[in-house]
Amino acid sequence: MVKLSIITINFNNAFGLQKTIQSIIEQTFTDFEFILIDGGSTDSSLDVIKENHSIINYSISESDGGIYPAMNKGILKATGEYCLFLNSGDCLADNNILYDVFKQIDCEDIVFGNAIKIKPHYRRKIKYPPTLTLYDFFKTDAVIHHQASFIKRELFDKQGFYREDIEVIADWEFFFRTIILNEVKTKYIDRIICAFDGIGLSNTLTVNNPKRIKADQVKISILKSNFPAYILEDYKQLDKFLSHRTYWQKITKKISYFRIKRD
Numbered sequence: 001m002v003k004l005s006i007i008t009i010n011f012n013n014a015f016g017l018q019k020t021i022q023s024i025i026e027q028t029f030t031d032f033e034f035i036l037i038d039g040g041s042t043d044s045s046l047d048v049i050k051e052n053h054s055i056i057n058y059s060i061s062e063s064d065g066g067i068y069p070a071m072n073k074g075i076l077k078a079t080g081e082y083c084l085f086l087n088s089g090d091c092l093a094d095n096n097i098l099y100d101v102f103k104q105i106d107c108e109d110i111v112f113g114n115a116i117k118i119k120p121h122y123r124r125k126i127k128y129p130p131t132l133t134l135y136d137f138f139k140t141d142a143v144i145h146h147q148a149s150f151i152k153r154e155l156f157d158k159q160g161f162y163r164e165d166i167e168v169i170a171d172w173e174f175f176f177r178t179i180i181l182n183e184v185k186t187k188y189i190d191r192i193i194c195a196f197d198g199i200g201l202s203n204t205l206t207v208n209n210p211k212r213i214k215a216d217q218v219k220i221s222i223l224k225s226n227f228p229a230y231i232l233e234d235y236k237q238l239d240k241f242l243s244h245r246t247y248w249q250k251i252t253k254k255i256s257y258f259r260i261k262r263d
Contacts, residue, residue, distance in 0.1 A: 003102055004032035005080030005153065009070045009087045011039035014048050016089030016197070021052050023091040029098035033057040035077050037070045045088075068162040068170045071146075075156050082111070083153055085146040086194065093192040101150065101189060109155050109184035110175070113193040115148040123195075130188040134227075137176050138235045141169050141219065148193035149175075155184065168215040173222060181226060 006024060010017045024034060038045055038061035049059055058077050064070045071085055082105070092098065093116070105111050115126045128144055129136060136143050159178050162170040178184045223232055 002031050002033050002080045003082065004029075004098065004150070005035055005074075005078035005083045006032050007035045007037065007071065007074035007078060007083055007085050009037050009039070009067060009074065009085070010041065010045055011088075012041045012043045012045060013088040014041070014044040017045055017048050018052075019091055020086055020088050021048070021055065024086070025052075025055055026095045027092065027098050028096050029102060031102070032098070033078070033080055035059070035074045037064070037074045038062075039064050039066075039070060065164060066167070068166070069164050072161045072164065075153070075161060078153050080153060082150040083156075084150055087147070087196075090147045090194055090196040092194050097191065097193060100191065101193070104189055105150065105187070107185075108187040109152045110178065111150040111187045111189060112144045113148050113189040113191045115145050116192055116195040118195055118197055125192065127190075128188065130190075132175075132179055132186065134180055135235060135238065137172065137180055138223065138232070139239050141172050141215065143172060143175055145194075145196065146171050147196045159184070166215075166218055167211055169219055172219065176222065 008017070008020055034056050036049060036056050036059040038049065038059065040061055040063040046061060049056065049061070053059075060073075064073065067087075074085075075083060086092070101111065101113070112128060114128060117124045117126055126145070128148075132143060155178060159174075159182060162174055164170070166173055179186060
């Protein structure tokens with residue numbers, strides 16, 4: 001059994017796909033298989049796949065039901081001990097990152113690290129807390145990112161695959177189900193694992209977007225079905241308090257900066 005199955009999902013993103021493949025080729029760690037699931041691209045993605053056939057262990061190009069059905073399709077083909085979902089456009093942080101990560105893995109179910117989100121006008125480092133709690137899942141949809149997470153292959157058999165009836169937050173639901181409800185063993189590595197585009201589906205949904213509204217409703221429904229209302233209300237109040245405190249901390253910092261600059 002290989003240590004890692006790298007699963008890449010692609011649809012009409014030939015440029016991003018080439019970047020992803022190049023970051024995989026340059027790795028010093030080689031104990032992996034590379035699985036590529038294409039959703040029936042009509043751009044030059046198939047040419048990119050053909051040009052890189054020597055590093056790809058399995059590939060298929062056909063219409064599917066979207067990101068999560070495609071990810072599940074990749075899991076079914078995976079034979080590695082761990083899975084990493086590095087979708088087209090995502091790049092590993094440096095040439096040694098996989099080697100460094102697997103030196104630190106010790107049979108944990110989910111190993112995760114930090115990431116960099118890239119948008120046209122900025123780059124933002126996303127640093128995760130070493131221990132994930134219910135509050136982390138309450139306050140955000142992207143508790144940790146699949147691009148920066150190594151998930152034991154057998155965990156999908158034990159806990160179930162990504163729910164294909166949930167758009168946008170199936171990642172959140174999977175991590176919530178495994179980490180919070182079933183308390184699987186996790187490990188945090190304080191390293192940047194990858195860089196990913198901040199223009200994906202979950203990042204482009206505005207507050208009033210119908211899919212965003214539906215995703216929020218699904219998230220609330222899942223939380224309510226697992227925890228009493230009074231607990232969730234406490235978390236809601238806590239979130240308001242911490243958000244308010246963070247706001248005033250930022251204002252105070254700006255005021256201090258201008259005072260120093262003026263003096």
